[in-house]
Amino acid sequence: MRVRHKPWARGKLEHYTDIVIRSPKYYNGEWGEAFHREARLCVEIGTGKGQFIVGMAEKDPDANFIGIELHESIIVSALQKCLDANLKNVRLINADARGLTEYFAEDEVDDIYLNFCDPWPKNRHEKRRLTYSAFLAQYEYVLKSHGAIHFKTDNQGLFEYSLESFSQYGFLLRNISLDLHHANDRENIMTEYEEKFSKKGQRIYRCEAVCND
Ligand code: SAM
Numbered sequence: 001m002r003v004r005h006k007p008w009a010r011g012k013l014e015h016y017t018d019i020v021i022r023s024p025k026y027y028n029g030e031w032g033e034a035f036h037r038e039a040r041l042c043v044e045i046g047t048g049k050g051q052f053i054v055g056m057a058e059k060d061p062d063a064n065f066i067g068i069e070l071h072e073s074i075i076v077s078a079l080q081k082c083l084d085a086n087l088k089n090v091r092l093i094n095a096d097a098r099g100l101t102e103y104f105a106e107d108e109v110d111d112i113y114l115n116f117c118d119p120w121p122k123n124r125h126e127k128r129r130l131t132y133s134a135f136l137a138q139y140e141y142v143l144k145s146h147g148a149i150h151f152k153t154d155n156q157g158l159f160e161y162s163l164e165s166f167s168q169y170g171f172l173l174r175n176i177s178l179d180l181h182h183a184n185d186r187e188n189i190m191t192e193y194e195e196k197f198s199k200k201g202q203r204i205y206r207c208e209a210v211c212n213d
Pocket of ligand 1: 046118
């Protein structure tokens, strides 16, 4: 994603400390405290501008949602969407998902969402893909038993790589779709990228990977 620098973004993120969590490690194992209630915990990695997490949080007010996004100039748009929607069940973390196991305890997370993550097509960049085995190890650690990774992409190469990576790691695969928008899934909440790609007529691939223990 091209990132347009917004010099005011940091100030805004620092202002809304109730939504943008400055020290996620502090809540490791106790995320209920950050929401003032215990509930299902759903984490989106690479939240981008927040359309998906806000849509999910509105659809499922009984769950707690956390969006992790690397760039402050992007996550600030997700913050604005949360404010506009007056949502109480979303928290945002402006950080690298590589630190996942520092932010969440073992067996703390119910669902992980990976939407349209960067494909990193060159072999030498494999380790940067969010479905590379080192990331899967972190997901497995924080996910509850039978917790799921929900994965969507427009990129066929990344999809095929990810199916193999999930499967080799030992996750069970379910709900695979090679053309999600023609599968008539009324439950589907679209992300910004998903809308953009599907308008261009591109296929959307989807699968879920479940911890096998
Ligand atoms: N999920 C959004 C969507 O579908 O519209 C955004 C997709 S965009 C291609 C990928 C996003 O993931 C970018 O905003 C990028 O900054 C973020 N990202 C990439 N690697 C990340 C990482 N290691 N930790 C956190 N965010 C990351």
